[in-house]
Amino acid sequence: MVSIIIPCYNDYTYIESSVQSALDQTYSNKEIIVIDDGSDARTKEILKRIAPKIDKLITQENQGVVAARNNAITTAKGDYILTLDSDDLFEPQFLEKAIPILEEQENVGIVTSWVSIINEGGEPTGMFKPSGASASVAIFRNNAPGSILFRKISWRDAGGYDPEMANGNEDWEFNVSVCKNGWDIYVIPEVLFNYRQKKSSRNKSALNYKKQIRQYAFNKHSDLLIQNFDKTIDFFLNEIENKEKESMKIKNSNSFKLGELLLKPLRWLKSYF
Numbered sequence: 001m002v003s004i005i006i007p008c009y010n011d012y013t014y015i016e017s018s019v020q021s022a023l024d025q026t027y028s029n030k031e032i033i034v035i036d037d038g039s040d041a042r043t044k045e046i047l048k049r050i051a052p053k054i055d056k057l058i059t060q061e062n063q064g065v066v067a068a069r070n071n072a073i074t075t076a077k078g079d080y081i082l083t084l085d086s087d088d089l090f091e092p093q094f095l096e097k098a099i100p101i102l103e104e105q106e107n108v109g110i111v112t113s114w115v116s117i118i119n120e121g122g123e124p125t126g127m128f129k130p131s132g133a134s135a136s137v138a139i140f141r142n143n144a145p146g147s148i149l150f151r152k153i154s155w156r157d158a159g160g161y162d163p164e165m166a167n168g169n170e171d172w173e174f175n176v177s178v179c180k181n182g183w184d185i186y187v188i189p190e191v192l193f194n195y196r197q198k199k200s201s202r203n204k205s206a207l208n209y210k211k212q213i214r215q216y217a218f219n220k221h222s223d224l225l226i227q228n229f230d231k232t233i234d235f236f237l238n239e240i241e242n243k244e245k246e247s248m249k250i251k252n253s254n255s256f257k258l259g260e261l262l263l264k265p266l267r268w269l270k271s272y273f
Helices: 015-023 041-053 065-075 094-104 152-157 170-180 202-220 222-227 229-251 254-272
Strands: 002-008 030-037 056-060 080-083 108-118 124-128 149-151 184-196
Touching: 002 015, 002 065, 015 030, 015 041, 030 041, 030 065, 056 065, 080 094, 080 152, 094 108, 094 149, 094 184, 108 152, 108 170, 124 184, 149 152, 152 170, 170 184, 170 202, 202 222, 222 229
Parallel strands: 002 030, 002 080, 030 056, 108 184
Antiparallel strands: 080 149, 108 124, 108 149
């Protein structure tokens, strides 16, 4: 059995479509668990309406997506877990194509696919082709989307989703933890998942906590950084180089030069007085 876990927080616009993409999976041996993470009244009305279509609706006070996923997975009956955010969509054949990989390849702990990036209206705007990889690669870049299929045992091995990653990128850290325990990530070279990119999203807000998120994850997995010392040095040097290039690009832009020109007389007046 596959347990499809869909956390929902105030996502009344897209939750029905997300649930429908779970219902539409051509793989039949599944249960669908939606966890309401303290949503508003409008969202609760929609969840109440779709409750008869799903297997379980869990309601909790707002604790964030990390706690919501962990709590729902704890109650799941399936040996396999499919996580799905409440604004994203899987293609109907995803499970049908992904389950045999877990059945036939005992070393694989996570299965994902290529990703179509869609806008708020559902129109495709780009594509992401995750590479899958070992822990020594995953620590430096996210190698799978947040919505993935994994063995419940690999979730246990990783200690679940880490509550300390409440500000974002918990999927990246989870993938690293799974790989550290000897599991591989398999990527189906086909677009079977649709990630909705919204104007305001948790992934975008995570940028405000980028330093804290990285600091925690790097400290937690410092053994990987030490084991891959050369890659670690290259990673941080590339980060510095990219920041410098970004800074130079801004300074060489016409808007920056115009601003400098306009501010020049004001700076002169300030120094004079």
